[in-house]
Amino acid sequence: MSETLDISIIHLAYLYILIFLPLLLLLREGTNLIKDALFSLLRMTIQLGLVGFYLTWLFKLNNLWLNLLWVVVMLGVAAGTTVKRANLSARKFIPTIFLGLLIGVGGTTAFFILAVVRPDSWFDARYLIPLCGMIMGNSLRANVISLERFYSGIRNEEKLYKTYLMLGADRNEAVKPFLQQALKSSLNPTIATMATIGLVSLPGMMTGQMLGGSVPLTAIKYQIAIMLAIFIGESLAVILNLKFSIRSAFTPFDILKDDIFRNV
Amino acid sequence: MIEFKALSLNLNNKIILENCNTVFKEGDKIVITGDSGSGKTTILNLIMGLAEADEGSIFFRGSKLSSENISEIRKSIAYIGQEPALGGTTVAEALDLPFKFKSNRGAEPDEKNITGILNFLLLDKDIREKNINSISGGEKQRIAIARALLLGKRIFLADEITSALDNTVIKQLYSLFSTEEYSLISVSHDPAWISFCSRRLNLKDGALTEVKP
Incomplete structure (x- = not known):
């Protein structure tokens, strides 16, 4: 080619x-x-x-440590952007969101490279940086939506949340409807994209690969792989970030803390 | 049953309670009165663990309110507000909601029990098919009371509940709450409700004082 x-x-x-x-x-x-x-x-x-x-x-x-540093910087910027756009307190949430992204996005990228692409060197910048970037970009959007919907949902329907507690729900049961809504809102766009991809538009990665000289079949295999990786990475990151953040967002009496929001 | 020991709370630079010591006994029918904004509803929230005091402690049947026992305490208490949040889409779903939670599983009421309680509260049994957004504020209150009765709750915290209810329903509530097995801690401005209650506490400038009839 x-x-x-x-x-x-x-x-x-x-x-x-x-x-x-x-x-x-x-x-x-x-x-x-x-x-x-x-x-x-x-x-x-x-x-x-x-x-x-x-x-x-x-x-x-193409140095191992420089490449990893770039990934860490991307994770840090993504964690910072997520809390800011989700209107949450940076001090309380950046560490847990960083951890959620590290496991969700970093773990999926590592699996993608080691088990699927299998290049000669696993940290090759040519694979590591763009693949991690694509999974991270999608996870960022999904995490902003999920965290924002979840916490603003409980705050806006505080009376209903407290009613659940008074009716015998434990904290996990009381947050469940808000968690389900946050997951739906954040993951629906990717699910909808998977259903229409190739029919409505040719995705960017595939187009880029074909312009770069790849045969369409190779480009399509990469596109399928990246769509799967995006869905896996963003779902994991969204679920982990919600679960991790819940630990520090409530009082011992299961009431949402006021100071978790950026603008109280 | 419930005891405030040296309880103090400030909210938005306003004193709600200052070194308050009060006992709410089992079977008491209490009404808390006071000016609007004096913090009457906050007292109910403190009992339910939905607000936290700055100083002092609350004891429930001898145990200090803590993260370990708050779920059990909440299970014994029903809170009925002016416009309760019911949850679910239909009234039937709202009535069934608490029995989906682990702590209430196995305690599902039978049809006879449900219709008996709905009848007592002067609610048509067909109301269960209605959307919760289509029923009135008073009906919502009665559904919330019905749900609490189905859960076997005996301690009722009632916040201005008479404003949306008509007299025939209020009479039913008087007959319910006048029995010894129910304890009532309410907030009200309604003179008839105040005279129904056996104890009246007035909240003013952080002090909760007994008003003798």
């Missing part, structure tokens, strides 16, 4: 020119999206540019 055709900077710039067409149309419609769109475009360009340089360096060195 042939190598991927490189894109020159000049040719890439054509798309930056073309983007003015939708921007002009948006401007004509009187939306105030222009400023946000331009700001996001700038951020995307700078972020990906920097990551491009960094990954080039990381791929070249």
Whole structure:
């Protein structure tokens, strides 16, 4: 198979020119999206540019400890982003969410590489970084939704939660309906994606592999594998993060603590 | 039955209780009165372990309220608020809900028991088919009371329950709670309810004082 055709900077710039067409149309419609769109475009360009340089360096060195450090940094940033977006206290939850992601995402990535891909070196940056990144990205979204739904659900329906306790439920039984709702909301998008993948759109990883010169069948096998890994990783991380966080979120009398939220 | 020992609680820089010592005896019919916002409902929450005191202790039948015994204590107590949260989708599901929990398994009531209690509370047995969002606040209160009776609870904490109930239902409650086996700790502004209760405690500026009839 042939190598991927490189894109020159000049040719890439054509798309930056073309983007003015939708921007002009948006401007004509009187939306105030222009400023946000331009700001996001700038951020995307700078972020990906920097990551491009960094990954080039990381791929070249391909050092065990540097690669693992990058994974740890990704886990840390994901844990921080999760508590912030789920409106939870960083001090109380970052350590447990880090642990949940480490087991859920880190464990699934390790299994994927060691048992499925089986490259010559297990820490090869070419596999470790993108695979961990893909599983982590999906887990991040699912964890934000699950934690936010779970804790805001109990807070918004505090009366119902306390009624369960008064009717003889232990803490696990009283949180169960809120846990089920959080799991449904967070995992449904991935379940829906699995059901329609390939029919509605060709997924990014598969497209990327085919552009990179892989035969469609290899690309599809990778895509199936990554979808399974994403579902396994995010489900594990979501369940573990909910279970781990519950331990520090309630008083000994099973009442939700006020100080677990970022904005009380 | 329930004893407050040197109990103090501040909420949002407001004194709710200050060094309070009170005993609620088995079979007592108590009403707590006081201005709105004085913390009457908080006292009920303290008894149920749903609020925690800053200082002092609460004893239930001689045992100090703790994380070890709070589930057992909650099992003995029924709380009926102004607009109870019932859970479930239909009234039947709401009535059945507590029997799904481990601690109540095996204690499921039979049909005769259910219809008997619904009749006593002047509820049509067909109400069980209704969606809980379609029934009135007063009906919700009666379902909550029915559920507590089905669970065999004997200690009732009632928070302003007469506001949504009509007189015929209130009379039924008087006949229920006047028996010795039921203990009642209530919060009310209703003069008729206050005169029904055998003890009245007034809460003012953190002090819970006995009001002699």
